[in-house]
Amino acid sequence: MSLTTTLSSPNLLTLPHLSSHAPHRTSSFPMAAIIRRHLNHIRRRSLAIAAAVRQQDTTLWTPTPLADVKPAADQISPPEDYQSVLIFATGSGISPIRSLIESGFSADKRSDVRLFYGARNLQRMAYQDRLKSWESNSLIKVKLLHQQLTVKGSDPTALQKLVGMYISCDAPSHALATLSLLPPSPSSVFWWNSLIRRAVRLRLLEHALELYNRMQSFGWRPDGYTFPFVLKACGELPSFRRGASLHGNVCILGYENNVFVGNALVAMYGRCGDLECARQVFDEMLQTMIADVISWNSIVAAYMQSGDPKKAMQMFYRMNGLCPDAVSLVNILPAFASARASLQGKEAHAYAVTTQLIQDLFVGNAIVDMYAKCGLMDDAQKVFERMEVKDVVSWNAMVTGHSQTGRFEDALGLFEKMRGEKVELNVVTWSAVIAGYAQRGHGYESLDVFRQMLVSGSEPNVVTLVSLLSGCACAGTLLQGKEIHCYAIKQILNINKNDSGDEQMVINSLIDMYAKCKEDGLARKIFDHVAPASRNVVTWTVMIGGYSQLGEANDALELFSQMLKQNKPTKPNAFTISCALMACAHLAALRLGRQIHGYVLRNRCEKSDVLFVDNCLIDMYVKSGDVDVARVVFNNMNQTNVVSWTSLLTGYGMHGRGTEALDLFNGMRKAGLPIDGVTFVVVLYACSHSGLVDKGVEYFETMTREFGIVPGVEHYACMVDLLGRAGQLDKAMEIIKQMPMEPSPIVWVALLGSCRVHTNVELGEYASSKLLELGCENDGTYTLLSNIYADAKRWKDVDRIRFLMKDTGIRKRPGCSWVQGKTGTATFYVGDKTHPLSKEIYNLLGDLIYQIKALGYVPDTNFALHDVDDEEKGDFLVEHSEKLALAYGILTTAPGVPIRITKNLRVCGDCHVAITYISNIIDHEIILRDSSRFHHFKNGYCSCKGYW
DNA sequence: ATAGGGTTAG
Numbered sequence: 001m002s003l004t005t006t007l008s009s010p011n012l013l014t015l016p017h018l019s020s021h022a023p024h025r026t027s028s029f030p031m032a033a034i035i036r037r038h039l040n041h042i043r044r045r046s047l048a049i050a051a052a053v054r055q056q057d058t059t060l061w062t063p064t065p066l067a068d069v070k071p072a073a074d075q076i077s078p079p080e081d082y083q084s085v086l087i088f089a090t091g092s093g094i095s096p097i098r099s100l101i102e103s104g105f106s107a108d109k110r111s112d113v114r115l116f117y118g119a120r121n122l123q124r125m126a127y128q129d130r131l132k133s134w135e136s137n138s139l140i141k142v143k144l145l146h147q148q149l150t151v152k153g154s155d156p157t158a159l160q161k162l163v164g165m166y167i168s169c170d171a172p173s174h175a176l177a178t179l180s181l182l183p184p185s186p187s188s189v190f191w192w193n194s195l196i197r198r199a200v201r202l203r204l205l206e207h208a209l210e211l212y213n214r215m216q217s218f219g220w221r222p223d224g225y226t227f228p229f230v231l232k233a234c235g236e237l238p239s240f241r242r243g244a245s246l247h248g249n250v251c252i253l254g255y256e257n258n259v260f261v262g263n264a265l266v267a268m269y270g271r272c273g274d275l276e277c278a279r280q281v282f283d284e285m286l287q288t289m290i291a292d293v294i295s296w297n298s299i300v301a302a303y304m305q306s307g308d309p310k311k312a313m314q315m316f317y318r319m320n321g322l323c324p325d326a327v328s329l330v331n332i333l334p335a336f337a338s339a340r341a342s343l344q345g346k347e348a349h350a351y352a353v354t355t356q357l358i359q360d361l362f363v364g365n366a367i368v369d370m371y372a373k374c375g376l377m378d379d380a381q382k383v384f385e386r387m388e389v390k391d392v393v394s395w396n397a398m399v400t401g402h403s404q405t406g407r408f409e410d411a412l413g414l415f416e417k418m419r420g421e422k423v424e425l426n427v428v429t430w431s432a433v434i435a436g437y438a439q440r441g442h443g444y445e446s447l448d449v450f451r452q453m454l455v456s457g458s459e460p461n462v463v464t465l466v467s468l469l470s471g472c473a474c475a476g477t478l479l480q481g482k483e484i485h486c487y488a489i490k491q492i493l494n495i496n497k498n499d500s501g502d503e504q505m506v507i508n509s510l511i512d513m514y515a516k517c518k519e520d521g522l523a524r525k526i527f528d529h530v531a532p533a534s535r536n537v538v539t540w541t542v543m544i545g546g547y548s549q550l551g552e553a554n555d556a557l558e559l560f561s562q563m564l565k566q567n568k569p570t571k572p573n574a575f576t577i578s579c580a581l582m583a584c585a586h587l588a589a590l591r592l593g594r595q596i597h598g599y600v601l602r603n604r605c606e607k608s609d610v611l612f613v614d615n616c617l618i619d620m621y622v623k624s625g626d627v628d629v630a631r632v633v634f635n636n637m638n639q640t641n642v643v644s645w646t647s648l649l650t651g652y653g654m655h656g657r658g659t660e661a662l663d664l665f666n667g668m669r670k671a672g673l674p675i676d677g678v679t680f681v682v683v684l685y686a687c688s689h690s691g692l693v694d695k696g697v698e699y700f701e702t703m704t705r706e707f708g709i710v711p712g713v714e715h716y717a718c719m720v721d722l723l724g725r726a727g728q729l730d731k732a733m734e735i736i737k738q739m740p741m742e743p744s745p746i747v748w749v750a751l752l753g754s755c756r757v758h759t760n761v762e763l764g765e766y767a768s769s770k771l772l773e774l775g776c777e778n779d780g781t782y783t784l785l786s787n788i789y790a791d792a793k794r795w796k797d798v799d800r801i802r803f804l805m806k807d808t809g810i811r812k813r814p815g816c817s818w819v820q821g822k823t824g825t826a827t828f829y830v831g832d833k834t835h836p837l838s839k840e841i842y843n844l845l846g847d848l849i850y851q852i853k854a855l856g857y858v859p860d861t862n863f864a865l866h867d868v869d870d871e872e873k874g875d876f877l878v879e880h881s882e883k884l885a886l887a888y889g890i891l892t893t894a895p896g897v898p899i900r901i902t903k904n905l906r907v908c909g910d911c912h913v914a915i916t917y918i919s920n921i922i923d924h925e926i927i928l929r930d931s932s933r934f935h936h937f938k939n940g941y942c943s944c945k946g947y948w
Numbered sequence: 949a950t951a952g953g954g955t956t957a958g
Contacts, residue, residue, distance in 0.1 A: 189950095196950095197950065226950090227951085228950095229951075232951095260952050261952080263953070264951075264952050265952095266953085295953085296953090297953040297954080325953090326954080327954050328954095329954090330953090330954045331955095334955075362955050366956090372956095391955095393955055394955090394956085396955095397955080397956050399956090430957095432956085435957070461957090466957090467957080
């Protein structure tokens with residue numbers, strides 16, 4: 001039985017193995033008995049704590065004072081011995097105890113000191129003391145001595161002493177020069193090691209490796225101490241090539257069984273990102289039984305660095321028989337944090353408490369961070385408060401925790417407290433506060449904090465820049481964004497070149513910022529500038545998302561397909577999918593939307609993303625005109641939330657299926673989902689688009705009476721729309737008069753729209769005058785008013801509006817319709833003759849109109865002659881974009897298959913009539929989406945029933 | 949005489 005196993009202290013994290021623990025081992029060492037006793041005690045305590053933690057009892061979480069652990073009465077032991085052993089046994093894990101025992105302690109006063117500091121530390125202290133005495137020798141004195149020695153004739157022993165003196169005076173070049181004069185011998189390797197160590201510590205990594213080469217060319221052989229230093233240099237560069245070649249030297253010189261060298265190799269490979277090599281070295285160490293806690297920590301750290309917390313956790317739980325030390329915990333806690341494994345995190349916490357490792361600042365910080373990442377801010381707070389020693393990292397973990405759980409006020413409060421208590425703020429603190437503001441869309445505030453940061457002298461880094469740019473993106477502050485861009489260009493030069501991911505992240509943020517500031521051209525310029533190999537998912541997603549949000553859906557989808565068509569395709573994530581689906585929804589690109597749906601089904605996404613993606617799918621199907629499939633998606637969801645229900649509800653509303661919408665709303669109530677103001681906006685919208693006036697009025701009352709929701713402007717606007725569409729314009733006007741707040745533009749737009757449908761000139765003029773007062777001088781206002789005049793045959797007024805628009809420079813957006821064909825989207829503008837099938841299209845249209853005239857269709861010439869839409873073309877009704885699109889649809893769609901048309905503006909009145917007639921004579925359902933709603937034309941009937 | 953593993957941010 002090895003000493004290691006006997007002395008294993010309790011390991012909560014490997015509890016199953018506790019039962020198989022070996023019984024007491026008799027020993028002649030009285031101290032060993034004490035240690036064993038104590039460890040048994042801890043084992044019992046940790047079991048109790050583990051149980052307590054499982055029951056969420058947090059009273060045991062405070063560090064237990066050592067005095068609580070009383071030795072049995074029969075135990076003969078001087079108290080100071082006991083104390084020191086405890087500190088050792090609990091603080092540092094097993095290996096120091098082993099080295100302690102191996103160094104042969106006895107219970108005298110001297111060993112007490114040794115116990116306390118550890119034998120190795122004691123030696124180190126003594127060495128440092130000696131160095132201090134040497135430091136009193138100034139460089140000049142050493143040089144003098146050197147001269148004297150040279151004159152007298154030097155002997156190797158004296159020269160060696162000189163090297164030491166030069167090193168202690170921090171004169172490495174003199175030391176090196178002197179060292180070169182010495183004959184190579186194992187005893188003087190020490191000085192090479194010292195020089196190399198110095199270089200590594202000062203991060204002169206290349207220099208360290210150069211020294212290593214030089215010592216060999218001078219005839220020295222590196223020893224077991226040399227390798228850890230140079231391997232560290234390779235790991236920090238990092239340079240796999242040189243690290244691996246050092247590994248070769250290690251084997252040639254026979255140091256592969258040295259634990260220190262082995263651990264350094266594992267760490268080096270880990271830092272170079274070569275997990276396979278790291279693992280191979282580690283496994284060999286396991287087989288030769290030389291692996292210790294540090295070996296395990298190194299391999300766990302390697303997995304963490306490679307971004308594989310799962311594997312790290314697996315390894316962590318495999319280190320049976322060795323008890324995790326402070327570094328083990330600090331390594332593994334971030335894994336629990338990223339996996340949101342709060343239960344394991346709590347166990348680790350309990351373990352840290354029993355072993356007193358919690359007193360280690362790093363451990364405390366890691367625990368606070370773990371709780372914060374798991375969203376358990378109250379637990380984080382408790383641990384944070386009880387930490388006796390805190391540093392910036394502890395505070396930062398709390399600040400960022402609050403900021404990310406949305407408790408921004410608390411984050412700011414802590415930030416102020418840090419300033420008050422004069423805690424030294426660092427980049428992380430500043431970045432977290434900047435990010436907090438940015439996430440809440442407070443771009444100017446985040447810039448202000450940035451300014452303060454620069455004044456305070458903190459050096460911004462990548463994270464700061466990314467946070468700032470997202471602030472500019474949220475606030476849409478292009479000028480500030482450009483300023484940050486300039487700053488970033490300067491900073492990128494300073495970014496660590498090894499971390500190319502960092503640079504890409506800044507570039508991604510820049511693309512995002514420009515796109516959100518509506519500068520998609522600039523965004524695209526930067527995107528195109530990135531080498532395809534350097535683009536990552538985020539690069540693609542921000543560009544696609546940027547196009548989607550700016551309504552450039554075609555560009556978005558083009559880019560999305562490019563993304564999948566690359567030689568080495570980038571795998572989209574949930575955000576990419578959502579952006580692409582958003583673009584589909586915008587274009588009503590049902591065919592592409594279906595393809596993306598297929599992609600989603602084939603490539604199962606992360607569990608946490610399923611709900612999100614499904615909701616996007618519902619939205620896409622609804623807006624692309626297929627509510628029934630949206631319903632199927634909805635029915636098949638394992639989990640739904642308010643967004644899923646309201647999306648579908650909106651869908652039924654848009655398609656004029658009011659009864660189904662109300663059924664769904666009742667389902668929502670039964671399912672106990674939270675019903676809020678937004679839900680009612682959607683319900684009222686559905687009523688108004690289906691002409692369910694009474695129901696709408698009823699629900700408007702229910703909203704306040706049963707749900708206690710105070711109607712907002714948007715609810716009043718819905719009511720105006722509801723009553724107005726139904727032709728009850730007086731009642732609509734009454735609602736406006738009753739409103740407790742100032743009517744906002746949406747209210748007047750609703751009224752104006754109704755006036756257009758029901759040709760009420762007087763009220764229409766009133767509504768548009770209100771709109772102009774509110775500064776809504778856009779093409780929509782003028783067009784609606786002009787159309788009202790045209791309907792009322794008031795041509796002079798139509799002309800007046802036309803001149804007014806010319807005067808103010810407001811131009812009508814051209815009408816545009818598109819159809820999803822098999823080969824892609826066909827787009828038609830008014831009077832468009834650019835399509836290859838143009839001739840056939842016009843012929844077919846002429847034909848159809850001839851046929852429906854026979855059925856009673858009379859073209860509405862008001863639209864033809866005086867619609868501002870088509871003013872410049874002076875066109876005929878036939879040339880309206882929706883009619884062209886329909887004809888194209890008929891030409892290219894198989895009989896029986898629905899034709900789906902989308903128009904950017906409201907459908908023209910004449911076209912609506914014409915298409916209703918046409919639906920009688922063709923074998924297609926026509927599904928037309930205009931800027932207001934969906935129209936399903938079938939057998940001479942439209943689903944909107946005139947409510948449009 | 950010298951050696952190996954570590955926390956926070958987007």
